[in-house]
Amino acid sequence: MSYRLLLAALAVLVVLLFAISLLIGPAGLDVGTSIAGLLNGDNEAARLVMREIRLPRAILGLAIGATLGLSGAVLQGYLRNPLADPGVLGISASASLGAVIALYTGLSGAFALALPLMAMGGAVAAVVLIQLLSGTHAGTLTLILSGVAITSLSGALTSLALNLSPNPFAAVEILFWMLGSLADRSMLHVYLSLPFMLAGWVMLFALGRALDALTLGADVASSMGIRLRRTQWLAVLGTAASVGAATAVAGSISFVGLIVPHLLRPLVGAQPSRLLTASALGGAALLLASDIATRIIAPGRDLKLGVLTAIVGAPFFLWLVIKNRRNVL
Amino acid sequence: MTTLSVDKVSVQLGPRPALTDVSLSLKGGDFIGLIGPNGAGKSTLIKSILGLVPSTGTLAINGRLLAKLDAPERAKLLSYVPQERDVAWPLSVEKVVALGRTPYLQPMRGLTDRDGARVEEAMAEADVLVLRDRLLSELSGGERARVLIARALAQDTPILLADEPTAGLDPSHQISLMKVLAGLAQRGRIVVASLHELSLAARWCTRLVLLDRGRVAADGAPQHVLTEANIAEVYGISAFLQQSAKGLIVQPLDTI
Numbered sequence: 360m361s362y363r364l365l366l367a368a369l370a371v372l373v374v375l376l377f378a379i380s381l382l383i384g385p386a387g388l389d390v391g392t393s394i395a396g397l398l399n400g401d402n403e404a405a406r407l408v409m410r411e412i413r414l415p416r417a418i419l420g421l422a423i424g425a426t427l428g429l430s431g432a433v434l435q436g437y438l439r440n441p442l443a444d445p446g447v448l449g450i451s452a453s454a455s456l457g458a459v460i461a462l463y464t465g466l467s468g469a470f471a472l473a474l475p476l477m478a479m480g481g482a483v484a485a486v487v488l489i490q491l492l493s494g495t496h497a498g499t500l501t502l503i504l505s506g507v508a509i510t511s512l513s514g515a516l517t518s519l520a521l522n523l524s525p526n527p528f529a530a531v532e533i534l535f536w537m538l539g540s541l542a543d544r545s546m547l548h549v550y551l552s553l554p555f556m557l558a559g560w561v562m563l564f565a566l567g568r569a570l571d572a573l574t575l576g577a578d579v580a581s582s583m584g585i586r587l588r589r590t591q592w593l594a595v596l597g598t599a600a601s602v603g604a605a606t607a608v609a610g611s612i613s614f615v616g617l618i619v620p621h622l623l624r625p626l627v628g629a630q631p632s633r634l635l636t637a638s639a640l641g642g643a644a645l646l647l648a649s650d651i652a653t654r655i656i657a658p659g660r661d662l663k664l665g666v667l668t669a670i671v672g673a674p675f676f677l678w679l680v681i682k683n684r685r686n687v688l
Numbered sequence: 689m690t691t692l693s694v695d696k697v698s699v700q701l702g703p704r705p706a707l708t709d710v711s712l713s714l715k716g717g718d719f720i721g722l723i724g725p726n727g728a729g730k731s732t733l734i735k736s737i738l739g740l741v742p743s744t745g746t747l748a749i750n751g752r753l754l755a756k757l758d759a760p761e762r763a764k765l766l767s768y769v770p771q772e773r774d775v776a777w778p779l780s781v782e783k784v785v786a787l788g789r790t791p792y793l794q795p796m797r798g799l800t801d802r803d804g805a806r807v808e809e810a811m812a813e814a815d816v817l818v819l820r821d822r823l824l825s826e827l828s829g830g831e832r833a834r835v836l837i838a839r840a841l842a843q844d845t846p847i848l849l850a851d852e853p854t855a856g857l858d859p860s861h862q863i864s865l866m867k868v869l870a871g872l873a874q875r876g877r878i879v880v881a882s883l884h885e886l887s888l889a890a891r892w893c894t895r896l897v898l899l900d901r902g903r904v905a906a907d908g909a910p911q912h913v914l915t916e917a918n919i920a921e922v923y924g925i926s927a928f929l930q931q932s933a934k935g936l937i938v939q940p941l942d943t944i
Binding site: 436439568571572573574575576578579581582583584585586624628629630631 | 762777784791
């Protein structure tokens with residue numbers, strides 16, 4: 360399949376799933392009412408459902424999916440490791456921690472945007488820590504180890520918050536938030552997170568050529584004029600902005616950023632730069648599809664998106680490990 | 689004609705000096721063999737010329753200081769063939785060679801016709817045209833080595849630096865590789881290669897630089913550098929030397 364055909368097919372898929380996402384929900388609106396509700400406001404209830412509930416959910420599904428797919432592709436390319444995912448730098452974990460602190464302290468109850476803002480603060484803290492830990496001329500190994508350290512620390516502090524939670528309801532709230540979901544998000548969440556995701560995408564898309572060059576190793580890339588420090592900064596900041604914002608509004612959603620680059624890599628001739636756009640579209644499609652599935656499989660039960668992606672993703676990951684092991688033998 | 693001058697270059701790696709006051713003056717047409725025992729500083733010298741390790745001293749190409757050039761400018765003067773022949777992803781040979789055009793690409797644009805033509809020339813020069821659609825990961829060591837040289841050639845630089853390009857290759861692949869490198873020098877490039885096979889170095893290189901613990905122990909024509917005394921002192925071995933019609937034959941015999 361040619362590259363352009365692949366991108367076109369993925370784009371059509373994303374548009375289709377976006378439309379389906381808009382048409383499905385507990386309100387049970389028929390297609391005509393849904394479209395009318397989206398376009399004009401004659402039917403007040405339909406207008407509210409479409410513009411305030413389904414539209415933000417679909418937009419966030421698309422943007423967060425694209426973020427996870429794109430950042431996964433970038434990090435696998437940058438670290439030259441097929442097992443890297445958007446969580447590898449510790450940014451998702453620290454953003455989660457920020458959100459958990461907002462829930463724990465009750466700030467999120469007092470001020471609706473406290474949760475996403477604190478989560479983004481967590482992402483920023485992770486970037487500062489990464490730079491402190493990995494120093495001025497960091498290799499990729501140091502970066503991975505910093506990520507492990509930050510993830511562990513954030514996990515421990517999250518556990519501490521659960522441990523010391525003021526009441527069982529707070530603990531349940533924290534747990535449920537961490538499962539990852541797109542339900543009940545408003546346009547405010549879109550306005551808050553989308554600019555950061557877009558900024559992150561710009562930084563990550565700028566890395567295509569550097570990632571191609573890094574296929575042959577850091578020394579050869581450097582000898583071809585690639586500035587390694589700049590590359591690392593863009594990868595870290597781009598991931599922090601986009602994944603930080605994504606985690607801030609949806610919680611942590613695993614496996615999408617790991618799986619999508621893998622599925623698409625053989626279809627783009629394994630070239631890291633070509634994988635970026637394909638993976639962004641693929642991530643958007645997968646997350647939209649998963650979010651639709653949560654509404655179809657268990658309507659009214661609020662099946663969490665992150666739970667579904669993990670249930671589907673973990674067996675895939677296992678298959679990947681087994682396949683890689685066969686390749687080595 | 690291209691000139692590369694290395695003046696009193698020193699490199700400190702950790703507590704020990706890896707290179708001390710190395711000075712060399714190279715010109716187009718030179719095929720320099722860097723020889724010396726493991727740890728003598730061959731790879732470090734190549735990396736310091738490329739700017740991959742911090743060094744003191746002066747490096748200049750055609751009179752221009754390398755330290756004053758930015759990374760893309762430097763990439764148009766120096767290309768590098770690493771000792772490792774691994775690639776992270778299963779790319780085709782043609783795509784790997786095309787990576788050599790990286791310093792010339794305009795932002796947001798793909799390969800131009802000129803880039804494409806240069807990639808074809810590079811593949812022809814390194815004799816890898818027949819491999820173009822194969823995956824690099826599926827090739828033998830000798831084929832991979834030639835592809836990586838084609839990649840460096842596509843970079844279109846007057847100076848090519850290769851770190852142990854013949855390591856791990858069978859004699860036939862070693863010879864074909866040395867022929868490719870010697871041909872590049874004959875066409876006016878400066879080619880620098882670190883080598884362990886002394887007979888190969890003597891046969892194909894126009895000049896040898898013998899390094900010993902980070903210093904230049906000898907520098908000149910192969911027959912002047914590869915003497916029993918030099919080999920004994922630097923490698924600590926005795927060797928059988930014989931001048932043949934095809935060049936000097938060096939057969940290491942025993943440790944001293």
